[in-house]
Amino acid sequence: MACASSLFAAVPLAAPVAVFKLTADFKADPHPKKVNLGVGAYRTDDGQPWVLPVVKKVEQQIAEDTSLNHEYVPILGLPEYTKQACELILGKDSPAIAENREGGVQCLGGTGALRIGGDFLRRWYNGTNNASTPLYVSAPTWANHNGVFSAVGFVDIRSYRYWDPAKRGLDLQGLLEDMEKAPEFSIFVLHACAHNPTGTDPSKEEWQKIAEVMKRRLLFPFFDAAYQGFASGDLDRDAWAVRYFVSQGFELFCAQSFSKNFGLYNERVGNLCIVAKDEDNMTRIRSQMEKIVRATWSNPPAHGARVVAITLSNPQLCAEWKANVKTMADRVLLMRAQLKEKLEKLGTPGTWDHLTQQIGMFSFTGLNADQVDYMIRKKHIYLMASGRINMCGLTTGNLDYVAESMYEAVSSIQCQ
Ligand SMILES: Cc1ncc(COP(=O)(O)O)c(C=O)c1O
Numbered sequence: 001m002a003c004a005s006s007l008f009a010a011v012p013l014a015a016p017v018a019v020f021k022l023t024a025d026f027k028a029d030p031h032p033k034k035v036n037l038g039v040g041a042y043r044t045d046d047g048q049p050w051v052l053p054v055v056k057k058v059e060q061q062i063a064e065d066t067s068l069n070h071e072y073v074p075i076l077g078l079p080e081y082t083k084q085a086c087e088l089i090l091g092k093d094s095p096a097i098a099e100n101r102e103g104g105v106q107c108l109g110g111t112g113a114l115r116i117g118g119d120f121l122r123r124w125y126n127g128t129n130n131a132s133t134p135l136y137v138s139a140p141t142w143a144n145h146n147g148v149f150s151a152v153g154f155v156d157i158r159s160y161r162y163w164d165p166a167k168r169g170l171d172l173q174g175l176l177e178d179m180e181k182a183p184e185f186s187i188f189v190l191h192a193c194a195h196n197p198t199g200t201d202p203s204k205e206e207w208q209k210i211a212e213v214m215k216r217r218l219l220f221p222f223f224d225a226a227y228q229g230f231a232s233g234d235l236d237r238d239a240w241a242v243r244y245f246v247s248q249g250f251e252l253f254c255a256q257s258f259s260k261n262f263g264l265y266n267e268r269v270g271n272l273c274i275v276a277k278d279e280d281n282m283t284r285i286r287s288q289m290e291k292i293v294r295a296t297w298s299n300p301p302a303h304g305a306r307v308v309a310i311t312l313s314n315p316q317l318c319a320e321w322k323a324n325v326k327t328m329a330d331r332v333l334l335m336r337a338q339l340k341e342k343l344e345k346l347g348t349p350g351t352w353d354h355l356t357q358q359i360g361m362f363s364f365t366g367l368n369a370d371q372v373d374y375m376i377r378k379k380h381i382y383l384m385a386s387g388r389i390n391m392c393g394l395t396t397g398n399l400d401y402v403a404e405s406m407y408e409a410v411s412s413i414q415c416q
């Protein structure tokens, strides 16, 4: 029976995803000096994507390995991969590993790890299938956190104070107050390092205070580690907060992404690392994770996970990878320093110390919405409405133009 009007006539048009819309606008712009500071991926000083040399080498090795095939991998992923991934974030000497109470679930990127972890928590956290458990994300946060956690059914997603715009830094007092006020057993999503979008992380002393309150108030830490290695260039230093929480006896989840630090964006290589109280509880958690993954994507893809597992399990390849990560982190640091220097030399109103104090791929410039609009419309420099820029969008070739444009934007449109 044919129906005259479409069954989908009532589907409303959804707003485009901001960061992809920005890139589309950038691509459509014919201006010769245009710059894209919006994209969430690494770029070389020539403005190009970078295939890490170690990845290229390992991919060659995989292509020539006749023992490999395209059979399904286990539901929870390649065991060697999840083991290596958990070791990377927890540390090889982690008590959780020694006591067999850790486990990994190979997921489709960091997003997949957040999604599977969220799905599990919705069903099983605190003993009941309770969609009303309050789940807190930082203000501001990566926009997709809200989307992912509401998609798995959480109905009470709240935000905790994080960024203090006046001081252009962490609002520790506000954060701790919000944790004190949160209902016991609430879930807190914490950025493990290189907070997106502010580029501002708690110090070790601040993390210790956060852990103290969370332990006392029975709050559950769900870490999001999308940038391990990108913050400091040192993988262990960037894992400090997660390891500290483990040392304090927390049960926790950590969503890991190898998109940025391996440059494997489109291979969707993620891992959900779980730390439980003991091996018995871990076994039961894994059994339920299998059911959730089976119903979601059934089995994960092999290629990216093989690249990561081979690299991390071979000391020489691992050393090459760490050098590649350092190359990326160092380029970001250089661009931060040069942008700050240039803005100061131009006499740009305001202070610019935050550019070098912030870490990771992103910087919260402090440009307001009108100034961002000026940058896009008048200067063809594309950045997020929040004023967030990707430091890798800067190159030796466009730095002067970007700094001069920021000078013009800030001078002609003062902050309200
Ligand atoms: C904070 C944060 N979490 C998770 C992700 C997801 O990473 P993936 O591309 O591996 O899904 C990103 C990517 O931009 C991110 O910035």
Ligand SMILES: *[C@@H]1O[C@H](CO)[C@@H](O)[C@H](O)[C@H]1NC(C)=O
Pocket (backbone or CB within 6 Å): 126, 127, 130, 132, 133, 134, 183, 184, 185, 186
């Ligand atoms: C967690 O479980 C305890 C004990 O069953 C219950 O009192 C509490 O309300 C639960 N909290 C949440 C956030 O689900």
Ligand SMILES: *[C@@H]1O[C@H](CO)[C@@H](O)[C@H](O)[C@H]1NC(C)=O
Pocket (backbone or CB within 6 Å): 128, 130, 132, 133, 134, 183
């Ligand atoms: C579900 O969570 C809400 C909010 O924390 C809590 O009030 C309620 O008691 C929980 N229900 C159960 C059955 O634990």
Ligand SMILES: *[C@@H]1O[C@H](CO)[C@@H](O)[C@H](O)[C@H]1NC(C)=O
Pocket (backbone or CB within 6 Å): 277, 278, 280, 281
């Ligand atoms: C782990 O789970 C078991 C139930 O099988 C429980 O008896 C035990 O107390 C749990 N471990 C901890 C540390 O809570």
